[in-house]
Amino acid sequence: MQLPIYQADAFTSKLFGGNPAALVPLQQWLADELLQSIAAENNLAETAFTVPAADGYELRWFTPAAEVPLCGHATLASAHLLWTELGCQAEVIRFFTRSGELRVYCAGELIEMDFPAQPPAEIPLVPELVAALGAKPLRTLAREGNSDMMIAEFADAAQVAELQPDMHAVAALPHRGLICTAAGDGFGCDFVSRFFAPAIGIDEDPVTGSAHTLLVPFWAERLDRTRLSARQISARGGELECELVGERVLIRGRAVTYLRGQITL
Numbered sequence: 001m002q003l004p005i006y007q008a009d010a011f012t013s014k015l016f017g018g019n020p021a022a023l024v025p026l027q028q029w030l031a032d033e034l035l036q037s038i039a040a041e042n043n044l045a046e047t048a049f050t051v052p053a054a055d056g057y058e059l060r061w062f063t064p065a066a067e068v069p070l071c072g073h074a075t076l077a078s079a080h081l082l083w084t085e086l087g088c089q090a091e092v093i094r095f096f097t098r099s100g101e102l103r104v105y106c107a108g109e110l111i112e113m114d115f116p117a118q119p120p121a122e123i124p125l126v127p128e129l130v131a132a133l134g135a136k137p138l139r140t141l142a143r144e145g146n147s148d149m150m151i152a153e154f155a156d157a158a159q160v161a162e163l164q165p166d167m168h169a170v171a172a173l174p175h176r177g178l179i180c181t182a183a184g185d186g187f188g189c190d191f192v193s194r195f196f197a198p199a200i201g202i203d204e205d206p207v208t209g210s211a212h213t214l215l216v217p218f219w220a221e222r223l224d225r226t227r228l229s230a231r232q233i234s235a236r237g238g239e240l241e242c243e244l245v246g247e248r249v250l251i252r253g254r255a256v257t258y259l260r261g262q263i264t265l
Contacts, residue, residue: 006081007044007259010073011207011238015256018238019207021074022047023081024263029058032067038263040064045202046074050082056094057082059102065201069148070099072209072251073238076111079104080255110241110252113209117249118143119217120151132169133180135159142175143214150175151214154182157192161233171198179211181218189229189239191219207238213249220244 005024012018022042029035029051039047039062048071050057059078061071075095082088083106095102105112120141129152130136137152150173154160160182170178177197184191193215195208212230220226226244231237241252 001265003038003263003265005042005259005261005263006085006257007261008077008080008255008257010077010080010255011209011232011240011253012236012256013254015258017236018253018255019073019205019236020044020258021071021077022259023074023078024049025082025086026051034265035060036062036067038062045205046071048074048078050078050095053096056090056096056101059095059097061097063197063201068200068210070097070115070210070213072113072115072212073205073207075102075104075113076209076251076253077255079111079113081257084257085260107252110254112250112252115210115213115249115251117217117244117247118146118213119221120214123150128169129173129178131166132173132178133163133165135163137180141214141218147175149177149179149211149214151179151181151218153218154180157182157184157187157233160192160194163194165196167196167198167203170196173199176200177205177208177211179208179215181215184229184231187231187233189231190223191215191228192231192233194232194234204234206234206236207232207240207253209240209251209253212240212242212251216242216244216249216251 181193243250
């Protein structure tokens with residue numbers, strides 16, 4: 001069996017920036033174990049798989065270690081590749097996912113994703129988190145009933161940039177992903193972030209669209225405005241334009257194609 005595979009850098013306008021993601025377009029679903037093996041072999045933060053559906057595509061995302069319910073950068077990369085490489089003519093791409101229907105629009109030079117907002121609430125700051133980060137945040141927050149992601153807010157962006165977490169300790173925390181954030185003073189944006197998820201095979205994710213479904217409601221309330229610019233200050237770095245619209249978060253960015261290839265099974 002041979003399968004096509006594509007790879008693009010998301011949330012960047014320059015090759016080798018942003019967050020790389022692979023797309024494997026399928027005609028029908030393969031066994032979950034095989035999808036996971038392909039993602040592990042790719043060894044990227046995310047590999048996306050699509051299957052054509054009425055009026056859109058079914059979409060799933062896998063890290064090297066696990067399937068995840070939502071991924072922003074691989075959604076953006078998938079839409080970019082469907083438009084530029086796979087002949088999709090739809091002005092709006094509808095993706096059907098474990099997190100519900102996601103719509104992706106062409107917004108001039110940007111790709112715009114429409115995701116559900118996940119406003120976080122403050123949770124107790126535990127000593128295990130401070131030990132894992134080697135630094136004490138101002139507060140911690142999470143979405144009620146959601147163990148996927150936790151936010152740690154710091155006093156300034158320099159603290160976030162300087163973090164050197166103990167990944168084994170981060171992996172032992174009760175949330176699968178840890179978002180560290182601060183106001184964007186000195187970085188030319190409204191807020192910055194970094195994202196760590198060693199429990200699902202990603203020590204540090206270069207750019208994390210899904211994290212902004214929590215970050216945008218949080219910073220929109222803090223800064224008292226709904227349109228926000230964001231930077232993820234990983235080694236590769238990434239830029240996002242975000243907007244809170246009711247109970248939805250619009251996330252805009254660019255993507256660049258890196259690879260066209262074939263998988264032999």
